[in-house]
Amino acid sequence: SNNEDGxxxxxxDEEIQKALEEVDSCQNEIDALNEQASEEILKVEQKYNLxxxxxxEKRNESLNKIPHFWVTAFVNHPDLSTILSDxxxxxxxxxxxxxIEEFEDIKSGFKLGFYFEENxxxxxxxxxxxxxxxxxxxxxxxxxTIKWKEGFDLTSTKHATSKPGxxxxxxHKSFFxxxxxxxxPLSDDIAEIIKDDIYINPLQYFLVPxxxxxxxxxxxxxxxxxxxxxxxxxxxxxxxxxxxxxIQNTVSE
Amino acid sequence: SNNEDGxxxxxxDEEIQKALEEVDSCQNEIDALNEQASEEILKVEQKYNLxxxxxxEKRNESLNKIPHFWVTAFVNHPDLSTILSDxxxxxxxxxxxxxIEEFEDIKSGFKLGFYFEENxxxxxxxxxxxxxxxxxxxxxxxxxTIKWKEGFDLTSTKHATSKPGxxxxxxHKSFFxxxxxxxxPLSDDIAEIIKDDIYINPLQYFLVPxxxxxxxxxxxxxxxxxxxxxxxxxxxxxxxxxxxxxIQNTVSE
Numbered sequence: 121s122n123n124e125d126g127x128x129x130x131x132x133d134e135e136i137q138k139a140l141e142e143v144d145s146c147q148n149e150i151d152a153l154n155e156q157a158s159e160e161i162l163k164v165e166q167k168y169n170l171x172x173x174x175x176x177e178k179r180n181e182s183l184n185k186i187p188h189f190w191v192t193a194f195v196n197h198p199d200l201s202t203i204l205s206d207x208x209x210x211x212x213x214x215x216x217x218x219x220i221e222e223f224e225d226i227k228s229g230f231k232l233g234f235y236f237e238e239n240x241x242x243x244x245x246x247x248x249x250x251x252x253x254x255x256x257x258x259x260x261x262x263x264x265t266i267k268w269k270e271g272f273d274l275t276s277t278k279h280a281t282s283k284p285g286x287x288x289x290x291x292h293k294s295f296f297x298x299x300x301x302x303x304x305p306l307s308d309d310i311a312e313i314i315k316d317d318i319y320i321n322p323l324q325y326f327l328v329p330x331x332x333x334x335x336x337x338x339x340x341x342x343x344x345x346x347x348x349x350x351x352x353x354x355x356x357x358x359x360x361x362x363x364x365x366x367i368q369n370t371v372s373e
Numbered sequence: 374s375n376n377e378d379g380x381x382x383x384x385x386d387e388e389i390q391k392a393l394e395e396v397d398s399c400q401n402e403i404d405a406l407n408e409q410a411s412e413e414i415l416k417v418e419q420k421y422n423l424x425x426x427x428x429x430e431k432r433n434e435s436l437n438k439i440p441h442f443w444v445t446a447f448v449n450h451p452d453l454s455t456i457l458s459d460x461x462x463x464x465x466x467x468x469x470x471x472x473i474e475e476f477e478d479i480k481s482g483f484k485l486g487f488y489f490e491e492n493x494x495x496x497x498x499x500x501x502x503x504x505x506x507x508x509x510x511x512x513x514x515x516x517x518t519i520k521w522k523e524g525f526d527l528t529s530t531k532h533a534t535s536k537p538g539x540x541x542x543x544x545h546k547s548f549f550x551x552x553x554x555x556x557x558p559l560s561d562d563i564a565e566i567i568k569d570d571i572y573i574n575p576l577q578y579f580l581v582p583x584x585x586x587x588x589x590x591x592x593x594x595x596x597x598x599x600x601x602x603x604x605x606x607x608x609x610x611x612x613x614x615x616x617x618x619x620i621q622n623t624v625s626e
Contacts, residue, residue, distance in 0.1 A: 140576070143435045146431050150574075156421070
């Protein structure tokens with residue numbers, strides 16, 4: 121009868137509702153554990169950031185003694201090389217230091233710092249681009265306003281010529297158009313390459329030019345690092361992610 | 374003179390070589406710290422996996438009391454729904470339990486378990502698909518050979534009809550073609566959806582059908598969970614990632 125069906129239906133509904141409440145209560149415990157795990161992992165990351173920072177500073181001091189280190193590493197990176205125009209490459213010869221500052225709670229963002237020597241292109245000595253990715257607010261990025269010197273604005277249409285046919289792996293047109301672009305801070309491929317690839321181990325890109333990509337060092341500047349690279353003759357491969365670098369064996373010969 | 378130039382060049386080369394060695398030594402320390410950080414994070418993840426497992430088991434016991442829970446969650450998932458053919462959807466009404474086992478060192482892989490009631494489609498009661506992603510070896514996946522009952526092989530051309538025009542977010546053609554596909558275990562979007570999205574919190578998909586997507590429950594089966602869903606009337610939104618679910622307030626009215 122309808123009545124019996126109705127009773128059974130109510131009974132089933134009640135059981136299902138009870139089960140859903142059990143699931144929800146379980147889920148709350150799981151969510152709390154996940155939250156706890158995230159916090160614990162964050163603390164580990166913070167701890168290691170503090171341990172890494174003095175090493176990065178020490179590394180920067182040594183890198184500073186190597187002419188055109190950063191531009192060479194950038195140009196040798198298979199993806200980053202594709203966005204660098206010739207003028208930008210020239211400009212980045214004046215890039216003397218790169219820094220990355222993770223904000224204290226890490227999840228909330230980071231700041232890239234590009235330090236320049238006095239150069240013909242712009243007045244600034246430091247260009248920064250920072251990412252604010254706190255999940256509670258709209259993600260944003262902002263960057264230093266570049267004070268271009270007259271006739272040297274690389275973002276003007278006159279200079280902003282990208283390399284045709286060389287694009288791959290990134291949607292950005294040039295280094296400085298990326299620098300000024302704040303449209304999608306959450307998925308910024310160039311920032312990711314600089315932060316999570318090049319910065320982690322720039323030496324591998326400095327030493328080993330990507331096959332088929334111009335290593336970007338102009339011959340007329342008598343670049344010392346080009347000689348270095350030749351001397352090392354492939355002793356260090358690009359596939360160094362899981363290996364310990366042993367530059368001693370290759371450099372000191 | 375040439376001689377003086379040569380001396381200066383040698384001097385520079387030496388300095389650069391020394392700097393490169395310093396950088397390399399720093400880099401080794403940084404790499405070691407990164408390695409240490411990874412290990413520590415892995416230990417935290419392992420610890421929380423052990424804590425989560427009994428909660429997942431408890432959750433599975435409660436989920437078992439809710440008719441067609443998993444098929445409803447799958448069908449309500451905006452991406453997963455696009456690969457489910459009508460026959461597969463019918464077949465998944467017999468899916469009673471989903472499990473995920475992370476291998477002990479986590480990085481090395483995981484195993485998905487799909488438990489089925491006796492059903493018209495195949496003899497197996499458990500279908501597993503496992504991913505071996507140890508970085509030292511070629512990544513592989515393998516899955517249970519499905520013993521289809523005669524005339525019910527959903528991977529045969531007769532049954533393998535995908536929904537036209539509904540595809541988005543995934544390259545797989547159907548659930549069982551995904552299950553049998555081992556071509557790219559490192560970037561398996563469906564495994565990722567099941568493991569890192571649905572399994573983490575399946576209740577949100579069970580409760581809230583994606584707008585515009587058929588919730589996939591056949592009316593003639595008198596589905597109880599459809600009534601449940603209507604009763605809750607959007608009290609829990611799809612945007613629950615960072616919130617604590619409070620089903621009590623919505624279900625118990």
